[in-house]
Amino acid sequence: MGGQVKKWGRFKLRDKDDDLPQSWWFASTAIPLLAATIGPLANLLSIAGLVSKWRVKLPNNGKLPEGADDNGITIQDPEWEIILNGLSLAFGFIGNFFLLCNFTRRVRYIIALPATVILWFLSSAILISIIVAMSILNPPIRPGETWSQGFWHAIIACVLYNLGFGMLLINMVGYLLGKYPQNFYLTEYQRTLILQTMMFFIWLGGGAAVFMKVCGFSFTNALYYCDVTILTVGFGDIVPTNNVGRGIAIPYALLGIVFLGLVINSIHKFAKGISRNKIVKAHEERVRADTVSRSVTNDLQLRDRLGLPPSRHQDGKNRKPRSVRSVSEESIAQYGELDISGRVVTFTPKDGVTTGASHGNHHHRHTLKSATSKMPIPLNGPGKVFKNGPEALVDGHQRLLYLKDEKDRFEAMRDVQENTKRFKQYYKLSMSILAFAIVWFIGAVVFWVAEDREQGMSYFEALYFCYVSLLTIGYGDYSPKSNAGKAFFVFWSLVAVPVVTILISDMSDTVISGINHWTNTLADWTIMPRAGVLREFLDSHPRVKAWVERKQQKKEEEERIERGFVVQNEDEEAGEPAADAVKNPTMEKFIHEG
Structure with missing residues (x-):
């Protein structure tokens, strides 16, 4: 090299x-x-x-x-x-x-x-x-x-x-x-694409030569017939004129459809390779950079991002990472309310206290949430501020991302992968929709002009014809009749039908999978209830779970007040549960029963 x-x-x-x-x-x-x-x-x-x-x-x-x-x-x-x-x-x-x-x-x-x-x-x-x-x-x-x-x-x-x-x-x-x-x-799929494309067009042109000889078509009409046959459009305007032609059409159509499927699959892989090699990777790098710029891993970085002075427990030379639960609540409480719930950290400044996150007399409520789309990599090691230091202070709309241990870092890595996967799926879908719209609307314009003398086709009728052809329905009520229309249809259909096939494939990764997900979710809650679905829902929605726990606790307190105090009978065994515990199941039991 x-x-x-x-x-x-x-x-x-x-x-x-x-x-x-x-x-x-x-x-x-x-x-x-x-x-x-x-x-x-x-x-x-x-x-x-x-x-x-x-x-x-x-x-x-x-x-x-x-x-x-x-x-x-x-x-x-x-x-x-x-x-x-x-x-x-x-x-x-x-x-x-x-x-x-x-x-x-x-x-x-x-x-x-x-x-x-x-x-x-x-x-x-x-x-x-x-x-x-x-x-x-x-x-x-x-x-x-x-x-x-x-x-x-x-x-x-x-x-x-x-x-x-x-x-x-x-x-x-x-x-x-x-x-x-x-x-x-x-690469393997690139070599396959070239070879399969050559074989497909050889099959298409060779079939046109055969049907021209057997059925007496002109070469151009035979090429048009082979095109609508392999693409399974089948308008019915040109059909084999004898039994020999009909017999040849059976294996010809079958193998032609196989060749077409292989070409479409290779084109799909080629399009995926383009997005994977450049666009998706660029998106992933942007997400990583944005995540790192907003990440904190210890109390010192958290205070720096909030614009708070260093804790008195930390000197300038020997700064050691401290647990955010043991130090932050104690030291930051004088500046505001710090609420820690799992990996979610919420800080609300006190009135009259000015931090780097407060501007003038306007104080903002900041939610410092664990990463939903990032790869956590501390730039200067634990206990060190990021390269940009406190200049990147949080504002009223920015969220800081707190990672306290390896588990959070692993979850963040998974979040980056999921975010990139969703972006890739919807990017491919958007490109497929754009390509579909181009071949549909521009194709309709061409057929609208080309078929004006023969059929007096309006633009709406041209749109209808193109749509029926794109989906390979081929009713036969409209078909190309002019010489210009037939020639353009051969080229247009060879481009348009693979575009639709790729669009349907991309929809299966996004729209169809989303419909299946919501259908299964509806069934879990209605006609086909699944065990543990309530627990999964509450675990994935911490605020709802906390609200349910508060309501349950309040209900238990009200019931105790109504019953009065329960005094344990001396004759009861020590291990026997009190009546208060029997009548008031725990939240854990409530979730399991749900």
């Missing part, structure tokens, strides 16, 4: 492997994986753009219903368009191959990644040139002609190539600035 960096102007070229600090994690890890995922999809859509004619002639001069896009007859494309389209596809394939060679370390990073960037740039540039040239030189004559699905597939492939080489360009900039070394280490 080395640490040499070759400087060239502002550029800093690092070795293949080094032990220098790394940054730009998203650019170094997430971007190459995203590019490797969208690369095969761009190749597949580019194939659809190559094997399909780009223009169709509509019957009845495009008047509906005879002039629907499905009834169009293809128009021969110019020879130069086919040649350039094939060249673009070749560049896209070779660029994807170099990217895979980089992952497998068959080709060096400094060679493979620039090659992929250049080849994908050329592929997208050629597609852009063809699209612009066809729109100027050989456009469809409206309203009797229109663009085919192949044309729109080529546009989507062009966008994906641009997105891919743009992301890899950012990755190269990070390397040239010395943010990370050349080599890219694949």
Whole structure:
């Protein structure tokens, strides 16, 4: 392992492997994986753009219903368009191959990644040139002609190539600035994601070729059919036309669904890895830092945080940690009321006494509570103040965290873990909801525009159609009918359906688990009472338990007064319980019976 960096102007070229600090994690890890995922999809859509004619002639001069896009007859494309389209596809394939060679370390990073960037740039540039040239030189004559699905597939492939080489360009900039070394280490789930994505798109494109041959579909219609079949949407607008096609659909759909499930699982792990590696860890560090800054472990730190003078029992040189129960109540009582209940410490200053926690004539009630989200680490050891010293005085809204022994420290560590776990769950859920909203609302806008001529679809109807498709219900009352709508649906559904699946998985960790918890709690208190549930409730709510004990004690006192004093009979045995004890069960017995 080395640490040499070759400087060239502002550029800093690092070795293949080094032990220098790394940054730009998203650019170094997430971007190459995203590019490797969208690369095969761009190749597949580019194939659809190559094997399909780009223009169709509509019957009845495009008047509906005879002039629907499905009834169009293809128009021969110019020879130069086919040649350039094939060249673009070749560049896209070779660029994807170099990217895979980089992952497998068959080709060096400094060679493979620039090659992929250049080849994908050329592929997208050629597609852009063809699209612009066809729109100027050989456009469809409206309203009797229109663009085919192949044309729109080529546009989507062009966008994906641009997105891919743009992301890899950012990755190269990070390397040239010395943010990370050349080599890219694949974890198990990252390698699995790349391989499964490639296999899925091969299965999708290969199935389209088979059904095109067996059922007489065009390649684009066969690709659309395979897409709605594997995603289990099944609109029913395109179905196998013979028994051979129906027989092939059975194993094809089954294996396709398996491939889809594996890809979604790998994508889910990839998303979890992104949050775990950066965002969740950053949150955990913030919680730890906040906890340490508010923690106290002995009487001296408690007094320093409250702004009280040192105790007379402690000199300047030999300060030893004293028990908060033996010293604090005695020494702090002159400044205010100190109430200790378990790990909860409450201090209320007396009138006229000014502490660091009191401002002017306004005195605040401070609750110094044990950690609910922290990792307790005394900075300078027991008996020592924190590095920031008494400058971090508690104010009217701040809570100090008191840890008196190892048990409290252990509980605090568990609290940090629980807090981080909740944050991770709800962060993933919020990101999934955001992704769901994006693919839902933006998809509805596209279908609203694309299906206007064919179906006159309103935006609400487009929202309904997208929702039914996202949940793979597929009633069939609405389905893509235009060439642009079908081409976009293939791309959109391959992105949207996995997003919904991940959303449902994240909901199972939060919303569904919460519903199950409250359902079980309701059953424990109502139709299926569980033994000890009252004791658990009181133990987890100290204030309620203290109130119940006070009410019980008050009731016992009132009953004693009503009965009068009980004098023990001399004939009774010494071990026999008095009548007073028999008629008044203890709080412990009350809880156990509950």
